[in-house]
Amino acid sequence: MPSRDNRSPSELRKIALEPGIAPNAQGSVLCSFGSTRVICAASIEDTVPRWMKEQGVQGGWLTAEYSMLPYSTLSRKTRDATRGKIDGRSTEIQRLIGRSLRAAVDLSAIGSRTIWIDCDVLQADGGTRTASITGACVAVELALRALVNQGKLSRLPMKRRVAAVSVGIVDGEPRLDLDYLEDRDASVDMNLVMTDKSEYVEVQGSGEEAVFTDAELTAMLDLGRQGIQSLLSIQNQLLSA
Numbered sequence: 001m002p003s004r005d006n007r008s009p010s011e012l013r014k015i016a017l018e019p020g021i022a023p024n025a026q027g028s029v030l031c032s033f034g035s036t037r038v039i040c041a042a043s044i045e046d047t048v049p050r051w052m053k054e055q056g057v058q059g060g061w062l063t064a065e066y067s068m069l070p071y072s073t074l075s076r077k078t079r080d081a082t083r084g085k086i087d088g089r090s091t092e093i094q095r096l097i098g099r100s101l102r103a104a105v106d107l108s109a110i111g112s113r114t115i116w117i118d119c120d121v122l123q124a125d126g127g128t129r130t131a132s133i134t135g136a137c138v139a140v141e142l143a144l145r146a147l148v149n150q151g152k153l154s155r156l157p158m159k160r161r162v163a164a165v166s167v168g169i170v171d172g173e174p175r176l177d178l179d180y181l182e183d184r185d186a187s188v189d190m191n192l193v194m195t196d197k198s199e200y201v202e203v204q205g206s207g208e209e210a211v212f213t214d215a216e217l218t219a220m221l222d223l224g225r226q227g228i229q230s231l232l233s234i235q236n237q238l239l240s241a
Contacts, residue, residue: 005034005179007177009170009173009174009175009176009223010176010226010227011176011177012033012177012227012230012231013033013034013035013036013127013177013179014032014034015032015033015231016031017029017030017032017138017234017235017238018030018032019142019238021039021041022039022041025041025042025043025139025143026042026044026142026143026146026147027041027138027139027140027141027142027144027145027146028040028042028139028142029135029138029139029142029238030135031131031132031134031135031138033126033127033130033134033177034125034126034127034179035123035125035179036121036123036124036126036127036128036179037122037123037131038120038121038131038132038135039118039119039120039122040117040118040119040132040135040136040138040139041117041118041119041120041139042115042116042117042139042140042143043115043116043118043143044110044113044114044115044116044143044144044147045113045114045116046113047113047114048060048061048112048113048114049061049063049114058108059107059108059109059110059111059112060107060108060112060113060114060115061107061113061114061115062098062101062102062105062107062115062117062140063098063114063115063117064094064095064098064101064116064117064118064119064136065094065116065117066090066093066094066097066119066120066129067079067080067090067119067121068090068120068121068124069120069121072121072122072123072124073124093128093129093132094119096133096193096202096204097117097119097129097132097133097136098117099202100133100136100137100162100164100193100201100202101115101117101133101136101137101162103159103160103162103195103201104137104158104159104160104161105140105144105157105158105159106157106158106159107157109153109157110144110147110153110157111152111153115140115143117136117139117140119132119135119136124180125179125180126166126178126179126180126181126182126183127165127166127177127183129164129191130164130165130166130177130191130193133162133163133164133193134162134163134164134165134231134235137161137162137163137235138235138238138239140158141156141158141239144156144157144158160195160196160197160199161196161232161235161236162193162194162196162201163193163228163231163232163235164191164192164228164231165177165191165192165227165228165231166183166189166190166191167192167220167221167224167227168182168183168186168187168188168189168190169186169187169210169212169216169220170182170185170187171185172187174216174219174220174223175223176224176226176227177227186208187208187209187212188205188206188207188208188210188212188216188220189205189206189208190203190204190205190206190220191203191204192204192221192224192228194225196232198229203221205217205220
């Protein structure tokens with residue numbers, strides 16, 4: 001059954017990557033998955049966390065912060081600063097972004113530096129975490145290329161590229177890249193993070209008051225793998241330009 005935007009179940013939403021959206025960051029991109037839009041920015045500081053210094057850990061570090069801006073949802077979302085704490089969902093997502101990008105970067109080769117990834121959701125229509133990871137990978141590579149161009153690094157310390165996509169069971173069939181309504185109505189919801197070598201970084205999946213079979217799991221993984229290959233191709237087109 002086609003989606004509300006007339007996509008087939010195996011089709012991604014319209015994907016767009018617009019670089020240079022945050023000029024003060026070393027690397028940035030506006031990542032759009034359909035109506036979901038996330039600013040992904042990478043900033044590099046010439047220092048490492050105190051725990052690395054205390055434990056004598058060599059190399060650098062990468063960490064991420066994620067937030068949904070108040071006007072990103074239909075009803076205004078209260079800022080974390082107003083509540084005085086980061087909500088559990090945002091904490092989970094920023095940890096996922098950090099794990100995913102640490103799998104992509106050779107941290108031993110960046111020196112005593114910290115890469116900060118900031119993902120700010122401008123508009124949320126499902127898949128904000130997958131858009132954040134896909135866009136953040138591009139932002140980080142752009143930032144590291146800037147260090148190479150400045151002569152601060154001798155080579156580009158990217159081990160691999162990563163991208164992410166959602167997949168689920170909606171109306172009894174596997175569907176790729178769920179928007180908000182599809183995600184809301186899905187009986188099974190899954191997020192995949194994979195590399196450009198078809199390796200898994202993370203698989204998050206659960207039934208929503210439902211169960212799923214081996215065959216459905218295989219179908220979702222196959223759909224997700226195809227979608228991620230398309231996302232990696234879009235990343236490559238931008239980074240090769």
